[in-house]
Each structure stands twice: as C-alpha cells, then as structure tokens.
Amino acid sequence: xxxxxxxxVLTAIICSCFDFASAARLTEIIQYHFQLSSVYGVKxxxxxxxxxxxxxxxxxxxxxHLQENMETLxxxxxxxxxxxxxxxxxxxxLMNALWYWxxxxxxxxxxxxxxxxxxxxxxxxxxxxxxxxxxxxxxxVFNQSVNVAKASRKCIWEEQVTQSSxxxxxxxxxxxxxxxxxxxxxxxxxxxxxxxxYDVLKPSLLKELYPISVELEN
Numbered sequence: 449x450x451x452x453x454x455x456x457v458l459t460a461i462i463c464s465c466f467d468f469a470s471a472a473r474l475t476e477i478i479q480y481h482f483q484l485s486s487v488y489g490v491k492x493x494x495x496x497x498x499x500x501x502x503x504x505x506x507x508x509x510x511x512x513h514l515q516e517n518m519e520t521l522x523x524x525x526x527x528x529x530x531x532x533x534x535x536x537x538x539x540x541x542l543m544n545a546l547w548y549w550x551x552x553x554x555x556x557x558x559x560x561x562x563x564x565x566x567x568x569x570x571x572x573x574x575x576x577x578x579x580x581x582x583x584x585x586x587x588x589v590f591n592q593s594v595n596v597a598k599a600s601r602k603c604i605w606e607e608q609v610t611q612s613s614x615x616x617x618x619x620x621x622x623x624x625x626x627x628x629x630x631x632x633x634x635x636x637x638x639x640x641x642x643x644x645x646y647d648v649l650k651p652s653l654l655k656e657l658y659p660i661s662v663e664l665e666n
Contacts (some may be wrong), residue, residue, distance in 0.1 A: 503617070506545050510624035513542070522646045529643050536639070539632045546625045553618040558613045564604055571600035 521531045574596035581590035635642065 501650055503549050514627060536636055546621055550621050550625060560607050564607045567600045567603035571597055574600060608620050614636060
C-alpha cells in the first residue's frame with residue numbers, strides 16, 4: 449500500500465509538474481534541477497549576517513555561494529520551509545547589493561568615457577595650436593601646446609586604464625548576477641514544490657520509484 453501511494457504521488461508530480469515522457473527524460477530534468485539548485489546552504493535569517501555593499505566582499509560571497517551545495521539545507525522536512533525562506537531572503541539581499549554595484553559601475557564607466565572625450569578634445573586643440581605655433585614661430589604657444597598635449601595624453605592613458613579595470617569588474621558582477629538570479633528565480637518559483645516534494649526529487653529515490661509508478665499504471 450505504501451509503495452502504491454508513493455507511486456501515485458510520484459506519478460502526479462510527473463504528470464502535473466514536469467510532463468516526463470520517459471525515465472531518461474526524468475533523469476535529465478532532475479539533473480537540471482540539481483544543476484540550478486546546487487548552491488550554498490544558509491543559516492536562518494536571524495543567524496546570518498547582513499549583506500554589506502563592499503564590492504570585494506560581495507564578489508567573495510558570490511563565489512562562495514555558487515560553490516556550496518544546498519542539499520543539507522533541504523534535507524530535514526521539519527526545517528525545510530524555514531531554511532528555504534531564509535535562503536531566499538539572504539539571496540535577495542545579495543542580489544540587491546550586486547545590482548547596486550552594477551548600476552554604480554555603469555555610472556562610473558559613463559563618467560570615465562566623458563573624461564576621455566574631454567582629454568581627447570584637449571589633445572586635438574593642443575595639436576592644432578602646435579602646428580599654428582610652428583607656422584607663426586610662436587615660442588610661447590609652442591611650449592603651451594606641448595605641455596597641454598603631454599597632460600592630455602597622460603589623462604587619456606590613465607582614464608583608459610580606469611575604464612578597462614572598471615569594465616572588468618562590471619563583467620564579473622554581471623556574471624555573478626546572472627548565475628545567482630537564475631538559481632534564485634528557479635528556487636523561488638518552485639518553492640512550494642520543493643518544500644513538499646524535495647525528498648521525491650532525489651535522483652536515488654526517483655530511480656527506484658519511477659519503475660514502480662510505471663508498473664502501477666499498467
């Protein structure tokens with residue numbers, strides 16, 4: 449009787465939630481499930497420290513979260529709901545902080561681009577004055593244009609270094625944001641299903657239960 453109930457529950461999950469066509473397809477979907485949810489297990493929100501907005505702290509935390517596994521977080525049915533709610537709350541804080549830095553770095557890139565353009569305009573003007581000073585044999589304008597050209601080229605070079613480094617940080621933040629947001633949305637959208645049926649989603653159990661459900665259908 450117990451096996452029959454388990455088989456019926458599994459069949460209902462398969463038909464209503466995933467529309468599996470075969471055991472191979474079932475395994476594929478479950479592997480995808482664990483691929484998306486293989487992130488870190490967090491403490492309850494009362495125990496976890498608040499996410500701060502220090503960029504390097506956020507990058508380290510993001511890497512840590514993506515490397516850890518949340519299987520232990522959902523292992524116990526009695527604490528599953530509490531742990532998953534806390535997990536989603538903490539992820540939300542992290543996502544907000546990453547989005548803050550994504551916007552800030554984008555603004556910095558815009559400011560740097562404006563500075564580069566300003567210095568480029570200064571260099572263009574200096575070059576024009578340099579040519580004019582040679583034609584007019586004007587020593588003062590010659591020296592001034594040379595000094596402005598030096599300062600402009602230095603400005604452009606320094607700002608380009610800043611631009612490159614800022615863009616690298618932005619790409620890193622975007623990469624973490626994309627991965628974290630994908631997993632966070634998956635877990636949040638499937639929160640009820642995971643809380644109720646996470647035990648059934650274990651590949652080892654599915655391997656045993658799926659043939660039973662097929663047999664019961666026949």
